Amino acid sequence: MNRQHVFGCTAALLGALASPAHAVPQLLQGQIGGAAVVMELNVAQDGKTDGRYFYRKYHRDIALDGQRGTDGSVALGENLGYNESRTDLTLRPDGKGGWKGVWRGKKGSAQTVTLSPLAVTSLPTSDIASLAKLRQQHPYEFSRLADLTLQQGNLQHFGRYTLRWWKEPISKVRFFRVVDGYPAAVQDRVNRVLESRQWEEVNGYFGCALGGAHRGEFEYDQTVTPRYLTDRVLSASVFTSYDCGGAHPDFGDQPINLDVQTGHQLQLEDVLWLGQGAPNIPRDADGYPQNYDYQNKVLGPWLAKTLLQLYPKLMAPKDKDDDCDYRSSGLWALPSWYLLPQGLYLGPSFPRVARACEYPEWSILPWKLVKQHRGDPGLSLP
Incomplete structure (x- = not known):
């Protein structure tokens, strides 16, 4: 499981923004009626348009989805549900890189919209x-x-x-x-x-x-x-x-x-290193391993074996209906971890069907054992 804190919904949106079908997202600021807003607008080559905006007073995003017409205008719906179609916002290019148009509320009230480019500088x-x-x-x-x-x-x-x-x-x-x-x-x-x-x-x-x-x-x-x-x-x-x-x-x-x-x-190998010599896992600019050979072939199997020795009853399922079987090495290849006074806490990664088994309280390597496999000799441990 990828534990990076990027929600699927946001990732999907950012993926759409990066799609070759879209131009560079246009950053805009202006007003809807008398209220200040900031908008990000994306008009694809095929005319499909999406984006988001927020009122400066409230900061909460409003999702936009719609289509560009043959006259260059775009008709957009706000926070549309599945298979829902509605036009809340109509915008036309103003010839200066911005947009002008009308926003209509659900009760039919109309507000003038003016938007101009917002320079990052x-x-x-x-x-x-x-x-x-x-x-x-x-x-x-x-x-x-x-x-x-x-x-x-x-x-x-x-x-x-x-x-x-x-x-x-x-x-x-x-x-x-x-x-x-x-x-x-x-x-x-x-x-x-x-x-x-x-x-x-x-x-x-x-x-x-x-x-x-x-x-x-x-x-x-x-x-x-x-x-x-x-x-x-x-x-x-x-x-x-x-x-x-x-x-x-x-x-x-x-x-x-x-x-x-x-x-x-800190990386886990700074605290616990099971490889040869000094820790040498190649990582990219964001700190992610460039391959997972060490995790899959060394770390996961060692943790599964060692924790089974330390906690034999807790590692095995309690009965045939218990999905919490912690003995597989794959569960421990990419653990979440933090430090405690009593040792190194490690959390396994289960498939979604057994996610309730994650974060057991007992899966701790005592410091005495951790210090036998210290990755950074200068890192003082208890």
Whole structure:
């Protein structure tokens, strides 16, 4: 299972935007009636038109689907359901790179629409890594987030560290920052990573909302749990349950595991390495393995064997009707993982029919065993 936190609904949309049948998405800003909006519009060579827009006051995407007419105008429906056909918005080119038209509500009320190109260079810059990347790659999504702010929440004491929680009020995505326990430079480095990740998750919320727009509802619930903090590592789980308009609801944990001295995301082989010599898994620019030979041939079989030795009763199904059989090596080839005071937690990946078997509480490798297979000798472990 691919645990990357990209919802199928959003991925499908971005795939459409990248399709050769579409021109470069047009980024627009303007007004519908007296309300400020930002729109992304895609008109394909065959005239099929889609896109999305949001009111600056509300930030929630409205999906657009329609067709270009022979006169160059486009007729668009908003948040159309399956096999639904309706025109809510009619736009005509204004000869200056923008559009003019009319929006009609369900009760027949009409509002004038004016849209002009929104240059990426006019957007504010950001020193938050995830927002800076969005500004470059998906400026529409950056525009949707640019004027949102975080609300300060409660303090939490976690061992010798003090955490401050922050919430984005629309998505309700909550993340912590470390406000005491690290030297100032380390603390700043860690908090910049945590802030960047929080905005990634906020953007994930809006992507999920767009996916559910066609049926008028969606669900998105996220819990961030600090798991382990030391002077060298920070580990936290980021567990999300979501229903974004796809065939099925889904859930997943995509933990944060940081080397606090560098601010870099740790790879599992930094903590647990079963290969020869130093860890040498080739990865792409986004940190994903270029092949999975090590995971499939070494990691998965070793974990299945070792966990069976540690937890023989828990690894086997309780009875013939129990789908939770953890003994297959394939379940452990691409585990989710984070660090705990007692050891390395590993979560298996099951097929959808048995997803309820994922994230057992017991699947922990004790530190004593992990240290025998340490990937980074400089990574201090208990």
